[in-house]
Amino acid sequence: MSPIVYYLTTLVVFFFIFAISTWGLNLQFGTAGILNFTYITFFAIGGYFTGVSMLGRPDALSNMRYILGLNLPFPIALLVGATAAGVLGLLVGLVALRRLRSDYLAIVTVSVGAIVYDFVNVNTGLFNGADGIAGIPYPFNDSLNLDPNTYTFFYIALTGLVTLVLGLLAFRIYNSPLGRTLRAIREDADVASAFGKDSYRFRMIAMVVGCVYAGIAGGLLVGFISALNPGGWVAGETFLLYAALLLGGRGNNWGALLGAFLVPVLFQEATRYLPQIPGHAELIPALRNMIVGGLLIAVLWFRPEGILPERKAKFPGVEYLKKRKAALEVG
Amino acid sequence: MSVLAQSVGFGLITASVLALAAVGLSLQFGVTNYINFAYGEFLTIGAYLAWTLSHGLHLNVYLALVVATLIMGVLALLLNRFLLRPFTKKGVPLLFLLVVTFGLSLFLSNLTLAIWGPDFQSLDLPREVPHAFGPFLFTTSQLTIIGIAAVAMGALHILLTRTEIGKAMRAMSDSVDLAQISGIDTDRITSFTWLLSGCLAGLAGIVLAINITSFQPNFGGEFLFVIFAAVILGGVGSPYGAMLGALVIGLATEMSAVLINSAYKNDVAFALLILTLLLRPQGIIRMAGKAA
Numbered sequence: 001m002s003p004i005v006y007y008l009t010t011l012v013v014f015f016f017i018f019a020i021s022t023w024g025l026n027l028q029f030g031t032a033g034i035l036n037f038t039y040i041t042f043f044a045i046g047g048y049f050t051g052v053s054m055l056g057r058p059d060a061l062s063n064m065r066y067i068l069g070l071n072l073p074f075p076i077a078l079l080v081g082a083t084a085a086g087v088l089g090l091l092v093g094l095v096a097l098r099r100l101r102s103d104y105l106a107i108v109t110v111s112v113g114a115i116v117y118d119f120v121n122v123n124t125g126l127f128n129g130a131d132g133i134a135g136i137p138y139p140f141n142d143s144l145n146l147d148p149n150t151y152t153f154f155y156i157a158l159t160g161l162v163t164l165v166l167g168l169l170a171f172r173i174y175n176s177p178l179g180r181t182l183r184a185i186r187e188d189a190d191v192a193s194a195f196g197k198d199s200y201r202f203r204m205i206a207m208v209v210g211c212v213y214a215g216i217a218g219g220l221l222v223g224f225i226s227a228l229n230p231g232g233w234v235a236g237e238t239f240l241l242y243a244a245l246l247l248g249g250r251g252n253n254w255g256a257l258l259g260a261f262l263v264p265v266l267f268q269e270a271t272r273y274l275p276q277i278p279g280h281a282e283l284i285p286a287l288r289n290m291i292v293g294g295l296l297i298a299v300l301w302f303r304p305e306g307i308l309p310e311r312k313a314k315f316p317g318v319e320y321l322k323k324r325k326a327a328l329e330v331g
Numbered sequence: 332m333s334v335l336a337q338s339v340g341f342g343l344i345t346a347s348v349l350a351l352a353a354v355g356l357s358l359q360f361g362v363t364n365y366i367n368f369a370y371g372e373f374l375t376i377g378a379y380l381a382w383t384l385s386h387g388l389h390l391n392v393y394l395a396l397v398v399a400t401l402i403m404g405v406l407a408l409l410l411n412r413f414l415l416r417p418f419t420k421k422g423v424p425l426l427f428l429l430v431v432t433f434g435l436s437l438f439l440s441n442l443t444l445a446i447w448g449p450d451f452q453s454l455d456l457p458r459e460v461p462h463a464f465g466p467f468l469f470t471t472s473q474l475t476i477i478g479i480a481a482v483a484m485g486a487l488h489i490l491l492t493r494t495e496i497g498k499a500m501r502a503m504s505d506s507v508d509l510a511q512i513s514g515i516d517t518d519r520i521t522s523f524t525w526l527l528s529g530c531l532a533g534l535a536g537i538v539l540a541i542n543i544t545s546f547q548p549n550f551g552g553e554f555l556f557v558i559f560a561a562v563i564l565g566g567v568g569s570p571y572g573a574m575l576g577a578l579v580i581g582l583a584t585e586m587s588a589v590l591i592n593s594a595y596k597n598d599v600a601f602a603l604l605i606l607t608l609l610l611r612p613q614g615i616i617r618m619a620g621k622a623a
Binding site: 029033035037095096098099101102103104106107108110111112114115118119122235236239242243246280282283285286287289290292293294295296297300301304 | 365366368414417418423425426427429430431433434435436437438439440441442444445448449552553555556559560563567594597598601604605608609612
């Protein structure tokens with residue numbers, strides 16, 4: 001297989017993983033109006049738990065230290081990762097979602113991100129600290145025995161299937177009574193509670209499900225690249241997903257999908273191979289991040305609804321009332 | 332001298348740094364009613380400006396400190412005037428305004444990285460001599476930090492209670508609408524608040540850099556949640572609460588370093604933040620309307 005085909009197939013897997021992440025963020029930020037400024041932490045927790053569930057007991061030879069080591073097959077390990085991310089989301093929600101102001105949740109998420117990052121680095125017994133975990137077996141390949149090139153195509157099919165299921169679920173949630181309620185709470189929590197909707201409970205559902213999406217995306221990444229360390233989930237990654245969602249169109253799952261293609265895949269990959277300036281290795285990545293930060297602000301100024309805006313709900317009853325009102329005013 | 336007494340001494344120093352930072356954040360939140368997530372980067376830029384002035388332009392370090400503080404204040408003023416005020420005038424929802432400051436933090440932290448590079452730098456004060464105060468032992472730079480914070484807090488108290496502009500800030504903190512009806516020029520007060528907030532952040536960044544001896548482009552951003560802990564513990568929007576919160580967080584983190592383990596200093600600040608949100612979300616000093 002030529003390098004270019006290998007590169008493109010890798011991009012397809014990354015696109016699926018980013019699509020799942022952006023849908024989860026869309027459920028939290030786009031649909032429910034929850035500001036989770038450390039979305040990538042839940043992605044990492046999902047990845048770590050998936051990884052250490054698939055690895056065997058740590059042995060003296062590998063020099064890695066980590067918890068669990070259960071030798072589980074990939075689907076069950078992925079569930080473990082998704083659950084871990086969901087539980088962390090639940091804990092954060094328990095503290096922060098009771099407050100109505102979005103500032104408080106955002107503050108708690110920023111703090112949780114910093115603390116978890118510190119904690120994973122300092123407590124090397126958890127996920128092997130700053131070196132991270134590595135050597136996670138390729139999912140299903142102990143029975144498939146495919147060569148690396150063919151395996152990539154198998155993994156595209158695997159992530160594609162998961163992406164399809166989670167995508168259908170994301171659309172289903174958006175159009176369901178749950179999605180409607182979440183949007184009502186986002187627009188005006190007081191009105192929603194006047195209609196008997198418990199905004200705390202509904203926002204908690206969005207928080208946990210969004211974090212489970214992040215956890216699954218993290219698990220799929222670990223299954224593909226076989227390793228994860230703290231350098232792979234720095235705060236910058238969360239900005240990338242926000243930029244994707246805002247540019248694509250928050251509150252619109254097609255917009256989230258488009259954004260996942262435009263920002264983390266197209267923009268990141270197109271700029272990945274820019275020549276480095278000798279002696280200033282950090283300059284190009286820094287400029288790239290400045291563009292992402294600037295993009296976030298620019299989209300909110302010029303086109304806050306994104307490329308594919310959220311469709312405004314239309315209710316026949318409202319149209320009827322408007323017509324009657326107009327008729328009465330004429331009469 | 333006992334280890335515990337020395338940890339109280341360290342606590343006072345951390346509290347001094349934290350008080351400058353927390354009051355600056357809290358004042359701005361009180362007046363504008365939204366949190367600035369780029370505030371950590373204000374600290375970083377303040378420290379790097381002072382470093383450039385003292386190392387690049389060979390200014391006296393104390394003069395560099397004053398000039399860098401003022402420049403950071405002006406930068407904050409300009410950021411409000413040309414970025415955040417247009418957004419608020421447009422009537423952007425709070426949710427998006429917070430994302431704007433979040434995006435700004437990524438932009439500024441990477442701008443710092445692009446300009447000053449990833450290497451560790453340090454601000455050197457002349458002549459470090461130990462001074463004994465009862466059970467405490469402080470170096471010259473540590474005494475300087477405590478002195479700067481004490482003078483700044485005193486000046487701030489006079490500003491808020493004795494001057495027209497300080498009273499106007501407090502009025503806006505209570506209610507923007509009522510302040511406007513009373514004839515307060517809210518745009519001018521908001522601009523002044525950003526200037527003051529930027530100055531305090533810059534100054535806090537410089538003294539933090541002095542205190543930790545060497546710093547990198549991400550050091551302010553990493554300190555941000557400790558500032559949040561102090562602000563929320565004290566009561567969001569209340570400058571006096573922020574001072575109190577800074578004292579509690581400063582002492583608690585440094586004493587825990589002795590009693591538990593210095594690796595968990597930040598976790599103690601985090602635990603206090605979570606406990607406050609669970610038990611007394613309005614903080615020690617309650618501000619109406621700020622902590623719904």
